[in-house]
Amino acid sequence: MNETKFLKTIYTFFLGLLLSVFIGFGVATFYPKPETPAFPEPAIFSDGADDDEFQREVQEYEQVYDRYQSKLQDYHQNVSIITLIMAVGLVSISLVFNNRLKVIADGVLLGGLFTLIYSVGRSFAAENAAHSFVMLTIALAVVLFLGYTRFVKTSKK
Numbered sequence: 045m046n047e048t049k050f051l052k053t054i055y056t057f058f059l060g061l062l063l064s065v066f067i068g069f070g071v072a073t074f075y076p077k078p079e080t081p082a083f084p085e086p087a088i089f090s091d092g093a094d095d096d097e098f099q100r101e102v103q104e105y106e107q108v109y110d111r112y113q114s115k116l117q118d119y120h121q122n123v124s125i126i127t128l129i130m131a132v133g134l135v136s137i138s139l140v141f142n143n144r145l146k147v148i149a150d151g152v153l154l155g156g157l158f159t160l161i162y163s164v165g166r167s168f169a170a171e172n173a174a175h176s177f178v179m180l181t182i183a184l185a186v187v188l189f190l191g192y193t194r195f196v197k198t199s200k201k
Contacts, residue, residue, distance in 0.1 A: 052147050060154025067130045067159050071123055078115040081108045120170035124163045124179055131159035135190055142194070153190070160186060 084101035134156030141149040160183050167179035 056147055056151045056154060059148065059151025060156075060158055063134065063152065063155025064158035064162060067127060067134075067155075068162055071126055071130075075119075075123065075126070077119050078112055081105060081112050117170050117172065120166050121172060121175050124166035124170060124175070127159055127163035127166060128179060128182060131156045131163055132186055134159060135186060139190070139193055153194075157187075 084098065084105055086098050134152050138149045138153035138156060141152070164176075164179050164183050167176045170176070
């Protein structure tokens with residue numbers, strides 16, 4: 045492998061990685077996750093009267109935490125959908141520019157695939173089997189289409 049080919053490979057990988065991190069960080073910046081509720085602080089010196097108050101605060105915290113968990117699962121589902129759309133967009137862009145800007149198109153393609161992996165991982169965090177299955181099905185369809193378009197269809201020409 046000559047030096048130019050090696051540098052192109054490194055550049056392609058780095059561009060793909062940077063694009064996927066950019067998308068993940070962008071989503072986290074503009075769509076922040078729900079704020080984690082704080083656990084109540086127990087009284088350090090207690091005469092026994094504060095114990096009932098603390099138990100009541102713990103029960104309230106558990107209710108707030110259950111609502112937080114529900115919001116967090118919805119958040120993970122939404123992030124997985126947003127990043128899936130971004131991944132499909134990157135893969136599409138890479139296919140459009142494949143013949144003109146080969147190295148950049150390859151980097152964008154790799155970024156789309158990394159983002160696709162991130163999207164599927166986020167769908168697992170949502171703890172919803174049906175949602176995860178749909179996300180996996182879409183990811184599989186994108187990868188199969190990409191493989192066909194990029195490798196099989198190109199080799200027939």
